[in-house]
Amino acid sequence: MNYYEKTVNEERKYTGNIINVDKVTVVLPDGRESTRDVVRHPGASVILPITDDGKIIMVEQYRKPCEMISLELPAGKLDAGEPPEECAKRELQEETGYIAGKLAKVLTIHSTPGFSDEVLHMFVATDLVEKNAHPDEDEFISCRKYDISELISMVEKGEITDAKTIIGIFLADRIIKGEHKLS
Amino acid sequence: MNYYEKTVNEERKYTGNIINVDKVTVVLPDGRESTRDVVRHPGASVILPITDDGKIIMVEQYRKPCEMISLELPAGKLDAGEPPEECAKRELQEETGYIAGKLAKVLTIHSTPGFSDEVLHMFVATDLVEKNAHPDEDEFISCRKYDISELISMVEKGEITDAKTIIGIFLADRIIKGEHKLS
Numbered sequence: 001m002n003y004y005e006k007t008v009n010e011e012r013k014y015t016g017n018i019i020n021v022d023k024v025t026v027v028l029p030d031g032r033e034s035t036r037d038v039v040r041h042p043g044a045s046v047i048l049p050i051t052d053d054g055k056i057i058m059v060e061q062y063r064k065p066c067e068m069i070s071l072e073l074p075a076g077k078l079d080a081g082e083p084p085e086e087c088a089k090r091e092l093q094e095e096t097g098y099i100a101g102k103l104a105k106v107l108t109i110h111s112t113p114g115f116s117d118e119v120l121h122m123f124v125a126t127d128l129v130e131k132n133a134h135p136d137e138d139e140f141i142s143c144r145k146y147d148i149s150e151l152i153s154m155v156e157k158g159e160i161t162d163a164k165t166i167i168g169i170f171l172a173d174r175i176i177k178g179e180h181k182l183s
Numbered sequence: 184m185n186y187y188e189k190t191v192n193e194e195r196k197y198t199g200n201i202i203n204v205d206k207v208t209v210v211l212p213d214g215r216e217s218t219r220d221v222v223r224h225p226g227a228s229v230i231l232p233i234t235d236d237g238k239i240i241m242v243e244q245y246r247k248p249c250e251m252i253s254l255e256l257p258a259g260k261l262d263a264g265e266p267p268e269e270c271a272k273r274e275l276q277e278e279t280g281y282i283a284g285k286l287a288k289v290l291t292i293h294s295t296p297g298f299s300d301e302v303l304h305m306f307v308a309t310d311l312v313e314k315n316a317h318p319d320e321d322e323f324i325s326c327r328k329y330d331i332s333e334l335i336s337m338v339e340k341g342e343i344t345d346a347k348t349i350i351g352i353f354l355a356d357r358i359i360k361g362e363h364k365l366s
Binding site: 002003004005013014016017018019021023024026028029030032034035036037038039041060061062063064065066068069070072107108109110111112113114115116117118119120138140141155156158161162163164166167170171174180 | 185186187188196197199200201202204206207209211212213215217218219220221222224243244245246247248249251252253255290291292293294295296297298299300301302303321323324338339341344345346347349350353354357363
């Protein structure tokens with residue numbers, strides 16, 4: 001089946017701090033035209049920090065779009081031209097104060113491919129050494145270690161709802177059980 | 184720690200087909216002001232359809248924001264006032280042609296809480312009966328059944344990247360192994 005949607009027009013509708021919005025006119029596979037709203041995002045790195053004793057380091061912060069305090073894996077957007085691995089190291093230290101002895105890329109994730117091009121690069125961080133955290137000046141976050149069983153239970157009870165974080169928790173459980181091998 | 188960000192102004196910057204974009208001015212916990220871009224979305228239901236012989240029904244479609252063909256769980260946005268469970272039934276039939284004998288809510292997911300309020304309601308569909316699919320007129324999709332082991336391998340190889348779909352695949356594996364009990 002041919003699915004491709006050719007772009008025939010693209011208009012920048014909004015320029016924000018982090019995201020921009022384009023209205024894209026496409027030709028559908030049957031020849032008709034349609035429009036797609038596309039939220040452009042620079043991409044981000046997500047870190048799954050696993051301590052030597054098998055705990056996961058999580059950060060808590062206010063998420064304005066959802067008007068809630070959200071418990072999540074450390075993460076942050078890529079600076080212009082920044083390789084995802086550098087971003088992962090930087091965000092891990094900024095948000096949690098830990099430095100990773102080892103960093104392994106595990107997954108590439110599209111957070112919501114229906115309306116955004118945001119790509120998340122997920123890294124597992126191990127051999128962690130504690131230093132000092134220094135979040136961005138408009139970030140108010142705190143971090144704490146959790147057992148994987150506690151996190152799984154929080155996902156099942158709906159207390160953790162962030163998509164990348166749920167993926168990371170399920171993956172951490174697979175890694176700890178030996179079902180997922182790190183390269 | 185107090186994280187709350189009080190809204191002091193909100194401006195609609197873009198009105199799209201499915202999404203709208205607001206620029207929200209907030210007061211940070213330390214009293215300074217900042218702005219947040221918020222993509223408003225009506226929410227969606229995601230279906231994890233597990234056949235009697237333990238296979239998962241997946242749909243393939245073009246995702247314009249990412250310019251790629253994406254293999255995903257069936258899903259679709261809520262119509263105005265539509266309960267998530269009704270949406271799940273409707274989208275499952277529209278996209279795959281299957282009707283669910285049983286539908287169980289399993290997870291509530293925020294796809295990308297940093298810039299959008301999109302909520303995904305995930306349902307496990309079982310006791311499936313095949314009818315006819317009838318996708319929306321601007322949807323070009325095809326569907327096929329997969330073994331869970333094949334899907335896990337596709338996630339690990341980066342061939343499946345959609346966040347909600349990765350969550351559903353890991354969850355299906357947990358359900359099939361008896362690690363996650365359906366209510």
